[in-house]
Amino acid sequence: MTDMPSQDRMQAKKPPSRWVRMWDSDLAWSFRHSPVALVSLIVVLILVGAAVLAPVIAPTDPFNPASLNLMNGFSKPLEPNAFTGEVFILGADDQGRDIYSTILFGLRISLFVGVSAVLLAMLIGVTFGLIAGYVGGFVDSVIMRIADVQLTFPSILVAMLIFGLAKGVTPIAYRDEVAIWVLILAIGLSDWVQFARVVRSATMVERGKEYVQAAQLIGRSGGAIMLRHILPNVLSPVLVIATISLALAIIAEATLSFLGVGAPPTQPSLGTLIRIGQGFLFSGEWWILFFPAVTLLALALSVNLLGDWLRDVLNPRLR
């Protein structure tokens, strides 16, 4: 803190560019020196890339009935089919669908639902957390009591409740179409509480700082102070929680789909694939279940490890 007079004038030195600064930041440095984080990120990038490029790289379109041949049913991985001679690297299911292709498309659904649900939960949770932490008093009590009540139910139960309610009010013809959106809504609404709690406590710390008073002094409104001043300063724990909840949301989606209340068979997610596969597990067709399950595991695990690493770097005290 000692004032070094010779450094007081900073005109001579040009600030480095944004990219140089990012590469040089402690976060990037710690990332480059963490093998776990590096491997996790590579796995996540490969899976996300595969999901995004699924229509291009998938050998078959598993949802086009015309391309399906029932004779291909139950093809073993890497072995030519006894009737058609076709080879499926990860085998084929009972309908003769290529498991590899269905996984690529399933990954798409899983990731889409997971990311959207977390974004929704983040939006709701951060908004309520900011308001509760900044305004305080009665408003804070009401918001946090709602959060407490919701926490007493397992989130999967809340999600099933919302899913059931939404299903009840949708006409049968549209059910499959809206199923994905209902799923996002259900998981997002069941997950906002932890965002709200963390943001609330961080906001209460920031609210007491003098820069907030400086903004109040010039008459900024509460909303402007929350958005411009407090929000950027409470984002790092949000980032950590978002990453960890992404893994949880993907698993929640898989669980719901596995239970049959999630993604419909016409738009199968990884969870749907696992549900389909488990029927064949005991009859020896293990690959129908195994490969989607391994993909889900790899995705959830690497996202989780990334989240753990982020938490350790950004906020060692959260541990």
Add this chain to the structure above:
Amino acid sequence: MTLLSVENLGVAYPTRRGNVQAVTGANLMVEPGQIHGLVGESGAGKSTLGAAIMGLIDAPGGITDGRIHLRDQSIGGLDKAAMQALRGAKISMIFQDPLTALNPLLTVGDQIVETIRQHLDLREDEARGKAIALLDRVGIGDADERIDQYPHQFSGGMRQRVVIALALCSEPDVIIADEPTTALDVSIQAQILDLVRELAREQQVGVILITHDMGVIAEITDVVTVMYRGQVVETGPTAKVLGNPDHDYTRALISAVPPPNRKMHRFELISYGGGLPKVNIDELSGGWTAPLSDGPLIVAQSLTKLFVQKRSLIPSRRRYFTAVDDVSFDIRAGEVFGLVGESGSGKSTIARMIAALYSLDGGSVHFDGEAVDRGSSATMLNSYRRQIQMIFQDPFSSLNPRMRVDAIIAEPLRHLSDLSGDEVTRRVDALLEGVGLGSAAGRRFPHEFSGGQRQRISVARALATRPRFLICDEPTSALDVSVQAQILNILKDLQEQLNLTMLFISHDLPVVRQMCDRVGVLRNGKLVELADTETLFEAPQHAYTKELLRLMPRFRTG
């Protein structure tokens, strides 16, 4: 015979950008019964040196070279277990914050008895008897009763006495006191310093007193060592070092200490290690000066503020704490009005009430003849806000860490004035040039600046809307003394050349004497005395003011 000697000690912390040498080639000698002051500004390495003697350097840091001897025994390179046995037994430590140094879950007695039994071979009841004797020794009355109380039942000063008793348990040879009175009010500081001096003499303990406060050094130390950037620059008898320093840095440091016994025009800034950044008032103000009106600019009448202590739905069961109790004063245009008081006296609350950050629970504030409070109309409030600004205490929390410096300074302009974008940019650049940081500083973030530089940014922000009235809430208490002198000089220049009216809040009496024309003394939310600065310092009327002045550490220069 020398009790503790440190020779050529080096301490380094490895980081990803290479080793940071926190202490280089430090030498230190402590005799029994001597109080050895270790003084320096933040980052000087004085606490690191103390921690190195205790063997408390946190990994991955470590002692790189040099020797530490306690009597004849070398303790520099001891392993952890041996060091642990030594620490506490022969060397003990008094920390800055008595709140965190004690375990809140154990009674004071339990903590002392446990420590005694760890170091001395005593039975439980003997140890308890000794603990009571120790508490009695450090000036805690009814020691045999208070020994069974918990730390929260003690006041801050009493807690620090307990910490001292704890440090004495093992009958150590050396005590390292790291800023032992920095967290305490001035009246308690004097008592603790007296106690430390008595104990050192009586028990023939060598005390290393680490502090940034020249007043404390002058008050109780026998020998002083001055550190700067990890190096010892000067060491010698206190009177010699303070009265006739050999080293330029010591001279610069001493010249920056505000003298309590006279008012200076400006601090004589002796720069050390490079030129000081120039402040350009014309650039800051763009030639603007506040219009001087006759009579008072601010009239505060019977200000009262209650804080809720116990909430309840039923109004009769709510309990309130009166933070500010019927305080009235006025501030004339162009004057610097000071408010002094110890922590909890309500001085910051009054500042926030005048700034319309807090609502008033009683009384009124008039600015230039018009009543202002949080309930006033938005146009009225905004015009008021344009004319008042505030400089906060902590330069680390008063600037939003996620905003660029130019955005921070521009915010009041964007919100309160109708300047165009270009004009705002030009004004911000001029302000940054004016406070001596240069306009390129605007593209950086606050964490890239030191405490003093950040406080300059705060000054630039406060002046952006060209206010007539500036509230300074302890603007220098978080700063090093040499930086404090620079900031105080800037504030004085501004005040004189721009006709600014100021409310200056501080707990530091010498600083108040330098800055203020009139001073109000607050105690427990009440204004006990209000007088011209010179009258107040030379002929205080109220008993409390007299007491405050008597306890002020005496450090006279010139």
